[in-house]
Amino acid sequence: MALESQVQSSSRIPVAFASCSIGLPRHTLHQKIEAIREAGFDGIELSFPDLQSYASRHFGREIAQDDYGSLCEAGKALRAMVEGHGLKILVLQPFSNFEGWPHGSQQREDAFARARAWIDIMEAVGTDMLQVGSSDSPDITDDVDMLAADLASLADMLAEHGFRLAYENWCWATRAPTWKDVWEIVKRANRPNIGLCLDTFQTAGGEWGNPTTKSGRIETGGVDPDELSGAYTASLQELAATVPGDKIYFLQISDAYRMDPPLGTEPDPESGLRPRGQWSHDHRPLPYDSGYLPIKEFVRAVMSTGFRGWHSIEAFDGRFEEKYGDDLRRFAKKAMESHQRLMSEAKAS
Numbered sequence: 404m405a406l407e408s409q410v411q412s413s414s415r416i417p418v419a420f421a422s423c424s425i426g427l428p429r430h431t432l433h434q435k436i437e438a439i440r441e442a443g444f445d446g447i448e449l450s451f452p453d454l455q456s457y458a459s460r461h462f463g464r465e466i467a468q469d470d471y472g473s474l475c476e477a478g479k480a481l482r483a484m485v486e487g488h489g490l491k492i493l494v495l496q497p498f499s500n501f502e503g504w505p506h507g508s509q510q511r512e513d514a515f516a517r518a519r520a521w522i523d524i525m526e527a528v529g530t531d532m533l534q535v536g537s538s539d540s541p542d543i544t545d546d547v548d549m550l551a552a553d554l555a556s557l558a559d560m561l562a563e564h565g566f567r568l569a570y571e572n573w574c575w576a577t578r579a580p581t582w583k584d585v586w587e588i589v590k591r592a593n594r595p596n597i598g599l600c601l602d603t604f605q606t607a608g609g610e611w612g613n614p615t616t617k618s619g620r621i622e623t624g625g626v627d628p629d630e631l632s633g634a635y636t637a638s639l640q641e642l643a644a645t646v647p648g649d650k651i652y653f654l655q656i657s658d659a660y661r662m663d664p665p666l667g668t669e670p671d672p673e674s675g676l677r678p679r680g681q682w683s684h685d686h687r688p689l690p691y692d693s694g695y696l697p698i699k700e701f702v703r704a705v706m707s708t709g710f711r712g713w714h715s716i717e718a719f720d721g722r723f724e725e726k727y728g729d730d731l732r733r734f735a736k737k738a739m740e741s742h743q744r745l746m747s748e749a750k751a752s
Contacts, residue, residue, distance in 0.1 A: 415711070416711060416712075416713070416714055416746070417445040417446065417491075417712075417713050417714070418443075418444050418445055418446075418713070418714050418715070418716070418739070418742055419444060419445060419446040419447055419448055419491075419493045419653070419713055419714070419715035419716070420439045420442075420444045420446075420447055420448070420715065420716045420735065420738065421447070421448040421450060421496070421655070421715055421716065421717035422435055422436075422439075422447050422448060422449055422450050422453040423448075423450035423452060423453055423496075423717075423719075424657075424687075424716065424717045424718050424719055424720075425438065425439065425731060425734060425735060425738075426438075426723070426731050426734075427723060427724060427729075430731060431456075431457075431460065432453050432456065432457045432481070432484075433484065434731060435453075435731060436484065436485060436488050436490065437488065437731075437732075438731035438732045438734070438735040439490065439735050440488045440489060440490055441732055441735065441736075442732070442735035442736045442738065442739045443739050444490070444716075444735070444739065445490065445491060445713075446490050446491035446492065446493045446713070446715075447485065447490055447491075447492060447493065448492075448493055448494050448495075448496050448534070448715050448717065449481075449485075449492050449493075449494070449495050449496070449528060449530065450496055450497065451468070451495065451496070451497070451521075454474060454477070454478060454481065454495075454524070454528070455468055455474065457477055457481050458470075458473055458474050458476075458477035458478075461477040461480055461481075462477065469520075471520040471523060471524065474524055474527075475523050475524055475526075475527040476527070478524055478527035478528040479527050479528075481528055482527065482528045482529045485528075486529070492528050492529055492530040493530065493532065493653065493713055493715065494530055494532040494533065494534045494569060494600075494653065495521060495524060495525050495528065495530050495532070495533055495534070496533075496534035496536075497534055497535075497536050498517075498518070498521060498533055498534060498535045498536070499535075499536045499538065499539075500514070500538045500539070500540050500543075501514045501517075501518065501535055501538065501553065501557065502514075502535075502537075502538055502543065502550045502553035502554055502557075503538055503540070503543025503544045503549065503550050503553060503577075503578065504540075504542075504543060504544075504553075505544070510540075510542075515556075518557055518560060519560065521533060522560060522561065522564060522566065525564070525566060526564065531564075531565060531566045531567060532566065532567045532568075532569055532652060532653075533557075533561060533566060533567070533568055533569065534569045534571060534600050535554070535557070535568055535569065535570050535571065536571050536573045536576070537570070537571065537572050537573050537576035537577075537578065537579035537580065537584070537585055538576060538577055538578065538579075539573060539575055539576050539577055539676075539677070539680065540577060541577055543577055543578065544578075545578055547578070547587065547588060547591065548591060550578060550579070550588050551588045551589075551591035551592040551593075552592070554568065554570060554588060554589070554592040554594075554597060555592040555593065555594050555597075558592060558594040558596050558597045559594065561596060562594070562595075562596050566596070567596045567597070567598065567652060568594075568596060568597045568598070569598055569599065569600035569652040569653060570585050570588065570589055570597060570598070570599060570600065571585065571599070571600035571601070571602060571605065571655075572584055572585040572601075572602075572605050572606070572609070573605060573680070573683070574604075574605045574606070574608050574609030574679045574683070575676070575677040575678070575679035575680040575683070580609055581606070581609060581610065581638075582599070582601060582605075582606050582638075582642055582646075583638070583641070583642075585599060586599060586645075586646055589650065598649075598650045598651060598652035599646065599650060599651050599652060600652055600653055600654075600655060601651055601653075601654050601655070601701075601705055602654070602655040602656075602657075602717070603654075603655065603656050603657060603658070603690075603696070603698035603701050603702060604655075604657045604658070604659055604683065604687055604696065604698075604717075605655075605683075606638075606701050607635075607659075607696040607697050607698050607700075607701050608659050608679060608682065608683070608696055609679065610634070610635050610638055611631060611632075611635045611696065611697055612659060612695075612696050614659075614662040614665060614666045614678050614679060614681070614682040614686070615662075615665050615666050615667065615668050615678050616665055617663075617665055619661035619662065619665075619695060632697075635697065635700070636700070639700055639701060639703075639704035640704070642704050642705070642708070643704045643705075643707040643708055646708050647708065647709070648708040648709030648710035648711070648712075649709075649710075651705065651708060651710040651712060652712065652713075653712055653713040653714065653715055654702070654705055654710070654712070654713070654714045654715070655714075655715050655716075655717040656690065656698070656702070656714055656715065656716055656717065656718075656742060656745065657687040657688070657689065657690070657694075657698075657716070657717055657718040657719070658687065658688050658689065658690050658691075658692065658693075658694025658695070658696050658698055658718075659682060659686055659687050659688070659694050659695070659696050660686045660687075660688060660693060660694060660695070661695050662682065662686065666678045666681055666682065683719065684719060685719055685720075685721035686719070686720075686721060687717075687718050687719045687720060688718055688720045688722070689716065689718045689720070689737060689738050689741045690741040690742070690744070690745045691741050691744060691745070692718075692720070692726075692737065692741065698745070699745055699748050699749040700749075702745060702746070702749040703749040703750075706749065706750075714742065716738045716741075716742060718738070
């Protein structure tokens with residue numbers, strides 16, 4: 404059956420907005436929440452940096468990222484503020500570089516200690532889901548079973564509190580850059596409270612797009628545009644046929660700019676980010692806002708699994724101030740309109 408014929412009405416799909424992807428550093432979380440609510444969103448993804456910034460304002464002093472007691476106390480006030488605006492905190496994110504460290508290493512000990520602290524924060528802010536991005540550390544194992552075992556251990560920790568783990572492929576990750584990679588790890592972890600966070604940018608930008616080429620497409624091995632499109636379509640068909648809808652916990656939505664000039668092929672000397680990581684950090688506009696990736700095809704494939712859970716806007720647009728000035732409300736309204744158009748076109752195409 405064609406993917407488009409399987410996509411049903413999306414009128415009841417709840418939509419969130421990642422708090423880290425609206426506005427500028429000078430904007431407060433309260434200002435962001437007001438704009439998000441006014442535009443008709445149902446919830447937020449709470450980013451850890453936004454929680455830390457909120458805590459610093461709440462206490463009137465700088466709160467360190469490992470001052471978990473203060474973060475939890477501020478988190479309770481934050482929860483009340485968000486709920487007072489009629490919104491839900493969908494997930495705490497981004498929990499990164501967790502899996503794959505050698506047994507007995509300080510990195511592994513630190514990762515599990517951080518996980519326990521983040522679980523405390525989840526209780527404080529009132530969310531039941533932790534988003535985990537596939538690690539981009541060059542020093543982790545390449546043993547898929549070990550990666551899965553770490554995720555299973557984290558899921559067991561979360562299950563003690565009735566919480567869930569949403570594992571996302573980051574397209575510049577060391578071991579799991581594709582949806583198929585994270586799905587394999589989730590299957591091997593084999594826990595009822597582990598599912599996927601899928602992302603239009605991470606798949607379209609990882610399997611079709613490339614920020615280091617003038618065309619903006621993958622050109623490795625001399626692949627021509629038709630071959631590339633065929634491979635991308637085959638990947639989406641496989642996703643639709645093999646991933647159960649109830650193992651997708653939420654879908655993140657953004658597009659990407661074609662880079663002109665293209666990015667270099669080496670990691671950034673300051674941040675250490677690989678090219679796709681740099682691309683992700685600052686060059687992800689809303690759909691229909693000057694991007695170019697084939698994202699509606701991905702949305703159609705995800706919906707074809709039967710998934711009808713949360714969608715979330717997560718756009719990191721380095722041109723925000725140039726395009727929207729200080730107007731959070733206009734940006735949030737544009738985001739909702741973009742989502743509605745995307746769903747309509749994904750359904751109709």
